[in-house]
Amino acid sequence: MAKDDQEKAGTPRYPYFTEENSEQVVNARMTADTDPRLREIMTILVKHMHAAVKEIKPSHDEWLKGIEFLTRIGHMCTDWRQEFILLSDTLGVSMLVDAINHHRPAGTTPNTILGPFHVDHAPHYDNGANICLDGKGEPMVVRGRVLDEQGAPVAGATLDVWQTNDDGFYDVQQKGLQPDWNLRGVFTSDAEGQYWLRTVKPRFYPIPDDGPVGQMLAALGRHPNRAAHIHFIVTAPKFDPVITHIFSPDCQYLAEDAVFGVKNELIGELQRITDPEVAARLGVAAPAWLVEWDFVLAPQTTGSVEKAERV
Amino acid sequence: MAKDDQEKAGTPRYPYFTEENSEQVVNARMTADTDPRLREIMTILVKHMHAAVKEIKPSHDEWLKGIEFLTRIGHMCTDWRQEFILLSDTLGVSMLVDAINHHRPAGTTPNTILGPFHVDHAPHYDNGANICLDGKGEPMVVRGRVLDEQGAPVAGATLDVWQTNDDGFYDVQQKGLQPDWNLRGVFTSDAEGQYWLRTVKPRFYPIPDDGPVGQMLAALGRHPNRAAHIHFIVTAPKFDPVITHIFSPDCQYLAEDAVFGVKNELIGELQRITDPEVAARLGVAAPAWLVEWDFVLAPQTTGSVEKAERV
Structure with a gap:
């Protein structure tokens, strides 16, 4: 061992790393010209x-398991x-990141996760078009209005809609098996702020769970299913863009969406149409x-301009 | 928006995710039969x-940069x-993980990082052998004893030694350029607990910095250099194995080792030998x-048996 009274070169500018001072020593290593936000x-x-x-x-073995878990995740990532x-x-x-970035006034439609x-x-x-191109599933009409906070109609708003088909897959997950652009479309609100479209009742589906994240969920006793939903991005000039869902109220996974996307304000109401004339x-055909x-x-x-451009 | 008075299926077993309850909601998702340590x-x-x-x-963009940084790290990982x-x-x-796992009595040799x-x-x-096989660098003799806490000699202890050559590379980083097993060797303490070996004065060297971690260090204004050191793993039956270094006291990077491995108790004392007879x-030849x-x-x-087996 070194003698305590020995003169040492390389006099430390700060104390050597210990269990107690570890955070301070590591953070003190950043130099003065580090970008302030990166430093923070x-x-x-x-x-x-x-x-x-x-x-x-x-x-040590638990730490190494963590390293290996992150490495497997990295190796699973592709384009x-x-x-x-x-x-x-x-x-x-x-x-959480979405919530922090989208504090909106009460009564306005909240954001939820964009998804991949x-x-x-x-x-x-045009309004009324049917975005279901594979003929599978139970017909559903979605209609309503785009409004401002005062309840005035927002004309010319863009509604970008997408969902899985009745087998639980997005078209891009089944290239060649589903028609291109199946269950996707962009609609525009009319002069009264109204939109309407035909689709199918959404169903739950698993997030991709054949990788390390799926293994993690299994180890935690969690299933990989997302509660049934339709995605919307609604944009209009001078308004904050909204990335959101409508959730099906009868989905068994509503209370345990795998990605925590459900909000009370985003759960829809399903009306059953059995009268052929109403349908x-x-x-659509009844039911x-x-x-x-x-x-x-x-x-x-x-800041919401930047968000709109991102979308 | 959904009507507040509407009856909802899928009554939540716990509240939906919000910014405020996020930690609790995510952790409540684990099921009762999750392994207790994994749960913790x-x-x-x-x-x-x-x-x-x-x-x-x-x-959102900062979050995505974080995702991309982790992905690049994963893609950099190979065998x-x-x-x-x-x-x-x-x-x-x-x-920090090393420190937490190696609380030792005062006066005993502390651990430091194992390294890759x-x-x-x-x-x-045999004691006295020269592990420097490429003839580069300034000759150095390292000698001393392996002792127990009471100062009694520990005979038959194994000392596994390794270091970089004078160009700052380990043999395994320069396969074919350095002799195999250059600056590596295993020694055994004698009946008086003594060991001695010939090597060269260690020098600082950079950790591999051509990947995302090197980019991170550059962004933080940090250099990638490790303070000059010799690695040792010392093991003996009935003793706690020690993974440690001897640091060179005159290294310019002693106070800012890139991996925070320096401890005061691990900084050696260098004696200059100029008398040809002493050398x-x-x-060795003087100087x-x-x-x-x-x-x-x-x-x-x-628990230290497991550690010994790991080493």
């Missing part, structure tokens, strides 16, 4: 990482599969489903 | 992850490159360096 983010990340390690007290986003989704991080299956440039349809007026759903937009705030 | 680990991880997100308030371990090392997590360059089954040498008795270094072993505790 790293400081908080290191603080919580070290606090978590001190609380977990992982054995068409993002396993780290699935990890973020299933641990509630994605919904949105595709840009879906076909534009015919809606453009069918009807969902009446209004989107209430908040005014554009600072 | 996940509960703590989710708590700190959500707390970090709430404190950082990442924009011979572990970028997640480099991340753990450079953020002090590896040293240990290789099993290095050649066994000859040490088996040369001498480091006298004792390892003090702690008694084996519960």
Whole structure:
């Protein structure tokens, strides 16, 4: 061992790393010209990482299992599969980031998770079009209005809609098996803010669970299913874009959506249409489903232009 | 929007996810038969992850940059490159895990980081052997004793030694360029607990910094250099195995080792040998360096058998 009274070169600018000072020593290593926001983010990340390690007290083998888990997740990621986003989704991080970035006035339609299956440039349809191109599932009409906070109609709003087919897959998951653009479309609200479209009743479906995140869910006793929903992105000039869902009220997974996307305000009401004449007026054959759903937009705030461009 | 008075199916067993209850909702999803240790680990991880997100308030783009950073790290990992371990090392997590798992009595030799360059089954040498096979660098003799806490010699202890060559690379990083097993060897303490070996003065070297972790260090204004050191693993029956270093006291990076491995108690003392006769008795040519270094072993505790097997 070194003698205590020995003169040492390389006099430390700060104390050597110990269990007690670990967070401070690591964060002190950043230099003065580090980007201030990066400095802030790293400081908080290191603080919580070290606090978590001190609380977990992982054995070397547990630490190594963590390293291996992250490595398997990384190796699962390709251009068409993002396993780290699935990890973020299933641990509630994605919904938390969404919530933090979308504080909206009460009474306006809240955001929920975007998910990995949105595709840009879906076909534009006139109101009333049927986006179900494979003929599977129970016919459903969705109609309503796009409104501002005062209840005034928002004309010319764009409604980008997508959902799985009745087998529980998005078209992009079954290229060649489903018609291209099956269950996707872009609609526009009319002068009274009204929109309407024909589709099928959505069903629950599993997130991709054949990778390490699926293994994690299994180890935690969790299923991979998302509660049945239809995706919408609603945009209009001078309003905050809304990335949202309508959830089916009768889905068995409503209370345990695998990615925590359900909000009370986003659960729809299903009306059963059995009268053939009523169904015919809606453009469908009885029996069918009807969902009446209004989107209430908040005014554009600072930063929401960037969000709109992102979408 | 859904009517508030509407009857909903799928009555939640717990409240829907909100910014406020996010940690509780995610952790409540684990089922009762989840392995208790896994439950404990996940509960703590989710708590700190959500707390970090709430404190950082990442924009969607910042969150995506984080996802992309982790993905690049995963893609950098191969059988011979572990970028997640480099991340753990450079953020002090590896040293913290090591510290938590190796609380030893005062006066015994502390652990430090193992690093990725240990290789099993290095050649066994008699005391006095020279492990420097490429002839580069300044000759150095390391000698001392392996002792127990009472200062009694520990005979038959195994000392597994490795270091970089004078160009700053381990043999395994330069297969074909360095002799096999250059600067690696296994020695055994004699009846008086003594060991001695010939090598070269260690020098600082960078951790692999051509990947995302190197980019992170650059963004934080940090260099990738490890303070100059020699690695040792010292094992003996009935004692706690020690994974440790001797650091060179004159290294310019002592105070800012890239992986936070330096401890005050691990900084050696360098003696300059200029007298040709003294050097000859040490088996080297003057000028040369001498480091006298004792390892003090702690008694084996519960769990250290597993550690010994791991090493």
